[in-house]
Amino acid sequence: MxxxxxxxxxxxxxxxxxxxxxxxxxxxxxxxxxxxxxxxxxxxxxxxxxxxxxxxxxxxxxxxxxxxxxxxxxxxxxxxxxxxxxxxxxxxxxxxxxxxxxxxxxxxxxxxxxxxxxxxxxxxxxxxxxxxxxxxxxxxxxxxxxxxxxxxxxxxxxxxxxxxxxxAPAPPPPAANPFLPPPAGAPATPVTAVAPSAPARTAGFAPPASAAAPAPTPALPIAGGLISQVPGVSAPSAAASEVRAPAPSSATPAPAPAPAAAPASDDIDATRAGRSSEPALLAAAWDDGTRFAVYGRTLFGRNPAAEDGATAVAVRDETLSLSKTHFELDGDATGAWVIDRHSTNGTVLLRDGERTTVEPGARTALRAGDHLEFGDRSLTIGGGA
Known part of the structure; x- marks a missing residue:
């Protein structure tokens, strides 16, 4: 394509x-x-x-x-x-x-x-x-x-x-495609390193005092404000969002333990779409305004089956217009793509006013602003990012 x-x-x-x-x-x-x-x-x-x-x-x-x-x-x-x-x-x-x-x-x-x-x-x-x-x-x-x-x-x-x-949330302002390299002659965006400002502890985790501080993590190439959530199933576990930090030195008094994590919400719209410890591959927004980010190969559908190396995310669909495993999102350093998993109602890509049916089983490259339709549900790539 x-x-x-x-x-x-x-x-x-x-x-x-x-x-x-x-x-x-x-x-x-x-x-x-x-x-x-x-x-x-x-x-x-x-x-x-x-x-x-x-x-x-x-x-x-x-x-x-x-x-x-x-x-x-x-x-x-x-x-x-x-x-x-x-x-x-x-x-x-x-x-x-x-x-x-x-x-x-x-x-x-x-x-x-x-x-x-x-x-x-x-x-x-x-x-x-x-x-x-x-x-x-x-x-x-x-x-x-x-x-x-x-x-x-x-x-x-x-x-x-x-x-x-x-x-409905306001549409994001026009921005450069986050999945392609900048055009020739465009100034490169500097990558900044962010280090923790102070030692921290997470409830239930106490690293040894000799553990070295982790290397600074480069900022993601996607604008801030994302949430790694999509509508569909149960809330993420506390372990998935646990942040590991260096232990305080012996010269510094240990801070008081943080309060225990609150129990997971029963909200059906809260779940993760990938592993947040890795750089995000793409950001998107569902038709109800819920934003999410994908960090690895992720399967979406009414009740997707688990596969090795993939995250399964169930999407709320009262009309049963989605297949059990309808589509998957993935990407690498060259860009992101969508694959229709031979769904019953298919996947439609809307770009620049033109509608194209995604070929089942084949990778279809994605661009910021692309609109994908799956039965009665839809999402916008880059929406809310």
């Missing part, structure tokens, strides 16, 4: 609407679509009768033809207006029910062309009856019918989507 320049961006998350509200919105729009031509046909009939043409010889067929023509023209005009409204802020029924029609990847309006294609696919599917029920065929929370999948759209809850956007 050829890498292209990419900017870190936040991809809006559309909260899918419930089927009942979608049916209500469609019923309102259908009622309007039927009422308008009937109303104008009646007006045409009244005009013909008032002009006296209905009583003349052959006047009744002419009156019926006029009414049919008026009704057809009004129906076509309403279809165009209805489609334009769908491509914009939504139809009358959608607005009345608080719904929105948006791009499934970007959360933006779809425009007149895609709205028209969506209505054409809907009409063809509905002509064989089964089209009315295709949203029920989708087991994911999006409930996309054939017309939605064909146009890559989703019907969302406007109020819930706006509320989610108001609390």
């Amino acid at each position: 050829t890498d292209r320049p990419s900017r870190a961006r936040a991809v809006p998350t559309v909260v899918p609407a419930q089927i009942g509200r979608r049916v209500g919105a469609y019923a309102i729009d259908l009622g309007i679509a039927l009422a308008i031509p009937v109303l104008f046909s009646l007006i045409g009939w009244v005009v013909v009768l008032a002009s006296g043409s209905g009583g003349a010889r052959g006047g009744l067929p002419i009156a019926l033809l006029v009414c049919y023509g008026v009704g057809s023209l009004v129906s076509v005009a309403w279809l165009l207006v209805y489609t334009a409204m769908q491509g914009g802020r939504g139809s009358i029924g959608q607005r009345a029910r608080g719904l929105m029609l948006a791009d499934a990847a970007t959360g933006t309006r779809i425009g007149f062309g895609r709205a028209l294609l969506r209505n054409v696919v809907w009409a063809l599917a509905a002509s064989i009856i089964v089209g009315y029920f295709t949203p029920l065929f989708d087991s994911s929370a999006r409930r996309q019918g054939w017309h939605d999948k064909a146009t890559r759209t989703v019907v969302g809850d406007r109020k819930a989507t706006d509320a989610a956007a108001s609390v």
Whole structure:
């Protein structure tokens, strides 16, 4: 895969609407679509009768033809207006029910062309009856019918989507790709060494007095503020986060022991994605705003099986759209990559507005700002870093 320049961006998350509200919105729009031509046909009939043409010889067929023509023209005009409204802020029924029609990847309006294609696919599917029920065929929370999948759209809850956007973290500022070397001529970023300012002790650990102080650790090539956590399973153990420090010298009084570590939280969104004692390979943020860092080969899925040399991380997925072992993240000095583990719903890479399906079993290079989708879950590479 050829890498292209990419900017870190936040991809809006559309909260899918419930089927009942979608049916209500469609019923309102259908009622309007039927009422308008009937109303104008009646007006045409009244005009013909008032002009006296209905009583003349052959006047009744002419009156019926006029009414049919008026009704057809009004129906076509309403279809165009209805489609334009769908491509914009939504139809009358959608607005009345608080719904929105948006791009499934970007959360933006779809425009007149895609709205028209969506209505054409809907009409063809509905002509064989089964089209009315295709949203029920989708087991994911999006409930996309054939017309939605064909146009890559989703019907969302406007109020819930706006509320989610108001609390979502701001997108990170554009930054240089952390996975590639700086371009030629760019000043090199100095690597600083950070040493402990004072001896420290960790509860339950007392190194021998003769132990030498550890060598200074170079600063990670990723900006600070990361957390090594992803949504999914249980909290990390206290031993995994234990910090070893040199023992105080005999001339210095030993500091009081630190209080015992607090018990692990039951929060299902707290877990590690790798070994924090090693340099981070990449940073990312889940669709709910949770940030994490990957320090080694890490398997993600609904319930990934343990493998030698890899960290398994279970991801919360109420809709069961993820496979047990869906994908893995890894990297080395040359960059980071994602591998789809032959998942059922696949892995999609969104970069510069283009969607690409990740080839199962093959490494796909990652860039800062890349957006990965896995069923109903997604994450942004570099998000929140």
